[in-house]
Amino acid sequence: MQNNFTPQLVSGRTITQPAKQVKVLERFDVAVLGGGPAGVCAATAAARMGRKVILVERHGFLGGMATAAIVNIWHTMLGMDKQTKVIGGLVDEIISTLVDQAAAYNQKEDGTGQWVIDPHVSKLVFDNLVLDAGVKLLLHTWVSDVICDGDRMTTVLIETKSGRLAIEADQFIDCTGDADLICRAGLQTQLGNAQHQCQPPSLCFRVDNVDKDAKPLHEVQDELFAEPMDYNGEYYPCFLWGTVMPQTDDERMLAGVRVLNINASDAMDFSRSEVEGRMQLQWLMNKLRGMPGWGKARLVEIPAQIGIRESHRILAEYQVSRQEILTGHQFADTVIQGTYPIDIHNPSGPGITFEHLDGMTNVVDGKRRSTLSRWDDQPMDAPKRDTLCWSVPFRSQIPKGLSNVLAAGRCIGAEHDSAGAIRVMVNAMQLGQSAGTAAAMAQTNSTASVDTHKLRSELIAQNVPLIRL
Numbered sequence: 394m395q396n397n398f399t400p401q402l403v404s405g406r407t408i409t410q411p412a413k414q415v416k417v418l419e420r421f422d423v424a425v426l427g428g429g430p431a432g433v434c435a436a437t438a439a440a441r442m443g444r445k446v447i448l449v450e451r452h453g454f455l456g457g458m459a460t461a462a463i464v465n466i467w468h469t470m471l472g473m474d475k476q477t478k479v480i481g482g483l484v485d486e487i488i489s490t491l492v493d494q495a496a497a498y499n500q501k502e503d504g505t506g507q508w509v510i511d512p513h514v515s516k517l518v519f520d521n522l523v524l525d526a527g528v529k530l531l532l533h534t535w536v537s538d539v540i541c542d543g544d545r546m547t548t549v550l551i552e553t554k555s556g557r558l559a560i561e562a563d564q565f566i567d568c569t570g571d572a573d574l575i576c577r578a579g580l581q582t583q584l585g586n587a588q589h590q591c592q593p594p595s596l597c598f599r600v601d602n603v604d605k606d607a608k609p610l611h612e613v614q615d616e617l618f619a620e621p622m623d624y625n626g627e628y629y630p631c632f633l634w635g636t637v638m639p640q641t642d643d644e645r646m647l648a649g650v651r652v653l654n655i656n657a658s659d660a661m662d663f664s665r666s667e668v669e670g671r672m673q674l675q676w677l678m679n680k681l682r683g684m685p686g687w688g689k690a691r692l693v694e695i696p697a698q699i700g701i702r703e704s705h706r707i708l709a710e711y712q713v714s715r716q717e718i719l720t721g722h723q724f725a726d727t728v729i730q731g732t733y734p735i736d737i738h739n740p741s742g743p744g745i746t747f748e749h750l751d752g753m754t755n756v757v758d759g760k761r762r763s764t765l766s767r768w769d770d771q772p773m774d775a776p777k778r779d780t781l782c783w784s785v786p787f788r789s790q791i792p793k794g795l796s797n798v799l800a801a802g803r804c805i806g807a808e809h810d811s812a813g814a815i816r817v818m819v820n821a822m823q824l825g826q827s828a829g830t831a832a833a834m835a836q837t838n839s840t841a842s843v844d845t846h847k848l849r850s851e852l853i854a855q856n857v858p859l860i861r862l
């Protein structure tokens with residue numbers, strides 16, 4: 394698409410900002426930056442351990458992609474056997490609260506499927522969770538810079554409606570999704586895949602007035618692919634999926650827009666993704682309204698932002714590999730477990746590749762046709778692998794080069810492929826719980842000094858069902 398609407402940087406030109414005094418907030422034990430699924434759980438966990446905690450978020454509400462981008466499918470807490478609980482703790486508390494408020498349902502009657510969540514009730518649940526734990530909240534606030542003294546981060550600079558302010562704390566947790574804190578500290582990161590291409594952002598949206606027997610989404614994909622899109626002359630690049638919103642029968646969340654070749658941590662690209670996302674949405678709505686049962690569909694929500702799947706990941710003390718995820722490797726310092734497959738959306742065209750723990754690879758093309766193979770090189774009819782879950786070690790949350798900073802959520806230390814499995818909501822929340830607990834245990838010491846046996850015991854005491862090694 395012709396981009397003549399984002400400003401350009403003047404090549405080679407910089408200015409020196411004059412030094413000025415910055416007001417400082419009261420001191421905190423733990424500062425959590427970014428209030429998405431990871432940040433909410435990090436702040437709650439640290440505060441429940443008795444620490445004085447601040448949580449900073451750029452939107453006016455918590456939840457990150459779960460609320461600001463209305464990504465409302467959360468994956469199961471069960472292992473691959475569909476019986477053993479491998480995820481719990483705060484994830485369990487949050488889902489139970491949503492279910493109690495009729496703001497979540499399981500896609501399978503026996504409760505073994507994915508959870509569909511109401512993103513707006515989630516905002517209230519997240520507020521209550523952090524406030525009940527005693528967390529101090531600063532909303533509508535951007536993290537803009539950091540100050541380090543050797544390997545210790547001393548200060549985070551934030552942009553607020555009152556201007557620039559400073560936060561000082563003993564421990565900092567980067568939950569920005571994009572590793573903003575680590576990038577501002579000048580540390581090296583991994584951006585996207587080996588070619589620095591990131592999984593594409595997608596704009597989710599809500600429609601109502603959809604007939605109960607409307608043409609299913611998996612049957613409309615071919616028609617969407619039949620001719621190029623009107624706004625840019627290219628073929629539809631997305632994999633259209635959606636959910637029926639809790640407590641409704643005519644309202645859907647649709648994840649139907651994908652913007653290609655975007656680095657969401659680049660200001661111009663991020664702006665382009667929003668504008669192009671809305672253009673694609675208009676094209677898609679027109680197409681959908683021509684399908685049986687979709688004729689009266691009404692657009693009821695374009696969320697606060699496009700959904701971001703991937704940008705920078707920290708270079709950690711340990712980078713989790715694809716092989717370790719697929720083979721369910723357990724580490725001595727495992728702090729979270731998961732089952733979500735490696736799920737890579739093509740950064741520059743249609744299609745998705747899934748690699749499952751049972752040994753299967755499923756490549757879905759633009760027309761939604763699946764090609765099955767095995768990543769473990771076994772014959773197709775060989776027995777499926779019986780791996781229960783994969784795991785992530787605490788070391789993957791410790792950025793190399795900083796002794797009092799942890800990362801949680803989609804920006805932890807993982808290779809591109811493995812991050813494709815770790816990035817989903819239930820895992821981000823668990824990583825938050827782990828980081829918050831560890832930061833609380835570290836007190837004024839280095840995060841690397843945290844005894845990982847004690848950390849694991851503490852997480853187990855918090856109802857995180859870690860496999861005992």
Ligand SMILES: Cc1cc2nc3c(=O)[nH]c(=O)nc-3n(C[C@H](O)[C@H](O)[C@H](O)COP(=O)(O)OP(=O)(O)OC[C@H]3O[C@@H](n4cnc5c(N)ncnc54)[C@H](O)[C@@H]3O)c2cc1C
Nearest residue numbers: 427429430431451457458536570595700701802803817818
């Ligand atoms: C379209 C799409 C579909 C997806 N589908 C699923 C799915 O079906 N199931 C699933 O579980 N997961 C899904 N995911 C993945 C999941 O939503 C994210 O990976 C997850 O939200 C990561 O959580 P996080 O807390 O690490 O980051 P985020 O949710 O991105 O939260 C980061 C938070 O930090 C804030 N922030 C960022 N930078 C700053 C800054 N500089 N200053 C202050 N605040 C800042 C943001 O506003 C945000 O609230 C999907 C993602 C997308 C985009």
